[in-house]
Amino acid sequence: MSSDHDISSIQDHIRVYLMVFGALAVLTIVTVLASYLEISTSEGIFLALIIASIKASLVAGYFMHLISERNTIIWILLLTVMFFFVMLFLPLISYTDQVHI
């Protein structure tokens, strides 16, 4: 099914997958350790979400191959992210309006 070139490229990919696996495991431990830091709630939320975003980028970029994926998929995802933020911020505007922030 695969040519020699494909096989060598897949073997390179496997090395990357294992490195990403190591990075994800380390970042999981870092997330737990960071939750014990004596910082404010908002700083804690910011730190936890930053680490989670790095982990999510690694999974999406390497395991889901987004790093080398076609533009069609990238555009679908950018559109989705835009709608996600619209969905998130519309109620937020309503909430801040209610509490007169």
Place this chain on the structure above:
Amino acid sequence: MEVPYIVKEREDTGLINSKLGIWVFLASEIMLFGGLFSAYIFLRLAAAPGDFAHWSAELSVPLATVNTLVLISSSVSMVMAWASLKLNAFPKYRMYMGITLLCALIFLVIKYFEYTGKFHHDIYPSSSTFMAIYFTLTGLHGIHIIGGMIVMLYFWLPVGSKMWDSQPEHFANRVEVLGLYWHFVDLVWIFLFPVLYLL
């Protein structure tokens, strides 16, 4: 009638139809979980100060950490299963897909112990706003795990994997599409873990 462009890419999209299909489905999944994450934020904003932190302390961080590591391991074994097919190593594919299934099962067993532990202490979705959103988010995620396991089992057993003998590229594409779904399920947990257990 055969579904077109499932092995060869379409000229206009540059993709096989099944891959485009799963990405559109995952986009809808982002909106589904995104809506619930949005609900979490607003429930937390409206809750009494310290209420979410108080109820969150009822959850077991060590169990959730182990579950995170289990799910990450399942993601890497899933991608290794697909890579094994690309390397024409079918026995290795079966081994890695078996490991992925096992990890999914371990995740569910740990979740079962977490849930029953809560019920044992009379903690239910109706106990608090935090518990309501916790059971909703983790329950929906758990249903996704079960869905993934059913498809994995089908591709692992001879009934589904016999396609490898007649149409190897088509079968590898099926496994890739399943992998994309599974990595998404992992990705959702990556956010659920700190949001529910650590903050």
